[in-house]
Amino acid sequence: MAKIDLSAIEPKTLIDGYLARLIHTENMTFSFVDASAGKTLPEHSHMHEQISIMLEGEFELTLNGEPIRFGPGSVIVIPSNAKHSGLAITDCKLLDVFYPVREDYRKLSEG
């Protein structure tokens, strides 16, 4: 199906306070995240290249130890294997795009 309505996707909990609507294409995963104010994402890394796009609200992403505050109109490029963590400053909506497909998220979608 070419057209996908986000409202038709069952949200999955990535971690406490981070709810995601996931779309997997042939090569990429799109994770539309609703994060709750004050919730943190522990430091992690993965082989996937990740681009984070703020849609609403404010978020602090720490990349290789450097905190970066960002809001709508900003994009963060997280290279493959770079360590990163996060903190939702406000309730926020962000879009994370991954290459290649996040197989762990695909399993979550199917679960």
Added chain:
Amino acid sequence: MAKIDLSAIEPKTLIDGYLARLIHTENMTFSFVDASAGKTLPEHSHMHEQISIMLEGEFELTLNGEPIRFGPGSVIVIPSNAKHSGLAITDCKLLDVFYPVREDYRKLSEG
């Protein structure tokens, strides 16, 4: 530079009525498009997988001959080599994500 402000990117004209702020990562191209109401995108295809995400406004994308109207909250997945064309129903903002990098757009960014 990990954080990119879209306002700092010089917009490039893709075609009359379609202005794009382009970001190229290692594997993907992100094209933040402002399209003007009534402007059309002629039918074309490319080997890149493309995902179109509506941010504001309404757009009609015709994919393999089938017209699909979409607005915010909807995503369209355009497989590699699929023929598609477009019509901006209203002024709109959309994000097109491509894998792999659009080398033609990269040249445009550098021009």
